[in-house]
Amino acid sequence: MxxxxxxxxxxxxxxxxxxxxxxxxxxxxxxxxYGGCYGVTAGLVEEFxxxxxxxxxxxxxxxxxxxxxxxxxxxxxVVEIMYADFLTVAADQIINQACKMRYIMGKxxxxxxxxxxAYGGGGRYSFNHSQSPEAMFMNAPGLTILMPSTPAxxxxxxxxxxxxxxxxxxxxxxxxxxxxxxxxxEGDYEIPIGKGDVKREGQDITVVATGWMVHRALEAAKRxxxxxxxxxxIDPRTLKPLDEELILSSVRKTGRLxxxxxxxxxxxxxxxxxxxxxxxxxxxxxxxxxxLAAPDSIIPFAPNLEDQYYPTAVELEAAAREMxx
Amino acid sequence: MDLxxxxxxxxxxxxxxxxxxxxxxxxxxxxxxxLGSIHGSMGEExxxxxxxxxxxxxxxxxxxxxxxxxxxxxxLTTMDLVGMLFAKDCGKTKxxxxxxxxxxFRKNIYPPNPILGASSVIANGAALAFKMxxxxxxVLNIMGDGASNEGAVHEAMNFAAVKNLPIIFAIENNxxxxxxxxxxxxxxxxxxxxxxxxGIPGFIADGYDVMDVMQVMEEAIAHVxxxxxxxxxxxxxxxxxxxxxxxxxxxxxxxxxVRWKQNxxxxxxxxxxxxxxxxxxxxxxxxxxxxxxxxQDAIEYSKTAPYPDCGEFFRDDVMLAAE
Numbered sequence: 119m120x121x122x123x124x125x126x127x128x129x130x131x132x133x134x135x136x137x138x139x140x141x142x143x144x145x146x147x148x149x150x151x152y153g154g155c156y157g158v159t160a161g162l163v164e165e166f167x168x169x170x171x172x173x174x175x176x177x178x179x180x181x182x183x184x185x186x187x188x189x190x191x192x193x194x195x196v197v198e199i200m201y202a203d204f205l206t207v208a209a210d211q212i213i214n215q216a217c218k219m220r221y222i223m224g225k226x227x228x229x230x231x232x233x234x235x236a237y238g239g240g241g242r243y244s245f246n247h248s249q250s251p252e253a254m255f256m257n258a259p260g261l262t263i264l265m266p267s268t269p270a271x272x273x274x275x276x277x278x279x280x281x282x283x284x285x286x287x288x289x290x291x292x293x294x295x296x297x298x299x300x301x302x303x304e305g306d307y308e309i310p311i312g313k314g315d316v317k318r319e320g321q322d323i324t325v326v327a328t329g330w331m332v333h334r335a336l337e338a339a340k341r342x343x344x345x346x347x348x349x350x351x352i353d354p355r356t357l358k359p360l361d362e363e364l365i366l367s368s369v370r371k372t373g374r375l376x377x378x379x380x381x382x383x384x385x386x387x388x389x390x391x392x393x394x395x396x397x398x399x400x401x402x403x404x405x406x407x408x409x410l411a412a413p414d415s416i417i418p419f420a421p422n423l424e425d426q427y428y429p430t431a432v433e434l435e436a437a438a439r440e441m442x443x
Numbered sequence: 444m445d446l447x448x449x450x451x452x453x454x455x456x457x458x459x460x461x462x463x464x465x466x467x468x469x470x471x472x473x474x475x476x477x478l479g480s481i482h483g484s485m486g487e488e489x490x491x492x493x494x495x496x497x498x499x500x501x502x503x504x505x506x507x508x509x510x511x512x513x514x515x516x517x518x519l520t521t522m523d524l525v526g527m528l529f530a531k532d533c534g535k536t537k538x539x540x541x542x543x544x545x546x547x548f549r550k551n552i553y554p555p556n557p558i559l560g561a562s563s564v565i566a567n568g569a570a571l572a573f574k575m576x577x578x579x580x581x582v583l584n585i586m587g588d589g590a591s592n593e594g595a596v597h598e599a600m601n602f603a604a605v606k607n608l609p610i611i612f613a614i615e616n617n618x619x620x621x622x623x624x625x626x627x628x629x630x631x632x633x634x635x636x637x638x639x640x641x642g643i644p645g646f647i648a649d650g651y652d653v654m655d656v657m658q659v660m661e662e663a664i665a666h667v668x669x670x671x672x673x674x675x676x677x678x679x680x681x682x683x684x685x686x687x688x689x690x691x692x693x694x695x696x697x698x699x700x701v702r703w704k705q706n707x708x709x710x711x712x713x714x715x716x717x718x719x720x721x722x723x724x725x726x727x728x729x730x731x732x733x734x735x736x737x738x739q740d741a742i743e744y745s746k747t748a749p750y751p752d753c754g755e756f757f758r759d760d761v762m763l764a765a766e
């Protein structure tokens with residue numbers, strides 16, 4: 119084990135992939151000498167050259183489209199879309215093209231494409247540099263969606279994403295890049311796609327949280343423990359395909375469910391979790407499900423407003439207490 | 444340009460095959476014998492076939508959705524497309540898609556795209572892979588004049604130019620984007636002006652003269668295969684039919700269509716072939732008879748052929764992730 123930040127863990131995975139497979143290349147805006155907007159790819163162009171770490175014009179459609187076309191030729195492109203807010207510019211390529219090529223062309227065609235992107239708040243950047251658009255892509259058949267919360271998961275999932283033969287959308291929480299560090303297995307480390315993780319075991323309430331919110335859920339769980347309330351914190355890590363069984367078995371044990379994410383409430387990932395649980399574990403529920411999420415409004419700039427915007431550990435604690443009344 | 448008799452007759456065959464295919468499409472669509480709609484290319488045969496005629500089998504074709512000519516030239520069969528009109532199992536994509544989504548991995552055909560412009564950025568990716576591999580394979584991406592106004596096309600052309608990619612962007616300028624005439628969509632007079640804007644060479648061809656299209660393509664291919672970066676080729680052509688089977692085609696004077704029909708690219712090429720003594724009228728007539736029979740056979744077969752098996756379809760792993 120080596121102690122790494124979230125960003126370093128991602129870099130370690132990409133570095134190993136570049137060394138291991140000559141078909142892997144990185145492509146995006148300012149990812150070469152500049153090292154990417156958040157420095158995630160720093161040093162890689164020096165090590166692997168400009169043909170493997172490709173700087174591009176500011177053209178998200180061209181970058182993503184070229185990666186779809188190259189993946190169909192057996193390359194394994196790893197695209198960086200600087201901010202997840204910019205994904206909508208490339209959304210046609212992700213939703214309508216990357217995910218449909220195998221269907222059109224048949225089994226001989228694979229699209230081993232990774233689109234990685236910095237999402238989420240905490241950076242004081244306001245909207246269009248802070249959004250969490252994962253739910254917009256949940257409804258696209260054929261797309262794998264990953265969202266790690268820890269450095270170890272970031273490395274293991276990035277390795278799995280690059281080795282996957284299907285299009286993967288990889289959400290990296292930008293606040294976590296440098297603020298979170300932890301032990302990361304050295305060398306080859308892959309976490310299977312579709313496998314969630316129990317970040318903390320508990321008895322009373324199942325909390326399904328993603329990304330940054332996993333850390334807030336763990337913070338709340340620690341404090342609630344002192345009140346005798348026990349939260350089980352689950353990080354699905356793979357939003358799609360989802361580890362349903364892990365969540366369902368937890369809810370069957372606790373009988374209660376709270377979901378927590380930093381994206382807006384309506385049509386969010388939490389809604390999907392609640393739907394699955396009410397559909398498949400309704401009889402286990404002792405209380406109605408509860409969704410904690412950002413409001414259906416625009417991410418503000420002022421620090422006090424932004425802090426109000428995302429769900430907090432304190433809000434989760436209150437929701438948990440109420441649920442146990 | 445030194446083309447064998449065999450090659451020239453192959454070009455003639457595919458132009459005529461395209462014509463008959465489109466004529467039958469119109470009939471079938473009018474009689475509601477087929478599903479979906481059609482996007483006819485009558486009048487554009489010299490452009491579509493000529494653009495693809497000089498590609499190597501290992502080059503990638505990324506056609507527009509109005510390019511059966513290029514698809515036939517690159518090796519798709521009449522049955523591949525006719526079966527698709529009927530959404531039958533005998534069609535190329537076995538009932539999964541309409542004709543405007545047809546690709547073939549082994550024949551190096553990337554699918555056309557009804558989301559206009561999308562195929563240009565994807566085609567760049569094949570070119571990028573070829574360049575990375577140090578191969579001399581090239582890519583031909585074809586679009587209509589209408590599609591060229593998509594943002595994706597601008598991004599694609601600039602990206603290809605900056606990265607020196609081995610790709611030809613060919614524009615079939617058929618004078619109308621659906622119903623909108625060229626002058627309402629463009630302040631430029633020729634796409635060469637666009638090419639200049641991206642810093643790449645631009646070529647222009649008479650899209651009603653397949654020999655001219657091929658001659659221009661020979662030059663463009665030499666440029667691109669030589670590692671000198673992308674090129675743009677504009678073919679001036681004209682669509683006889685409406686944009687699609689539902690288009691009543693009333694936005695232009697009918698005399699205009701008649702005028703272009705006098706210049707039929709197939710009659711013109713046939714006249715060239717016989718007058719310069721490459722072949723006889725009888726040889727061309729024999730090709731036409733063969734093609735007509737082939738199209739009729741494919742239609743008759745497809746009419747009664749089975750739809751794809753439902754159970755098999757939902758078990759088929761093209762529906763699922765690749766391993």
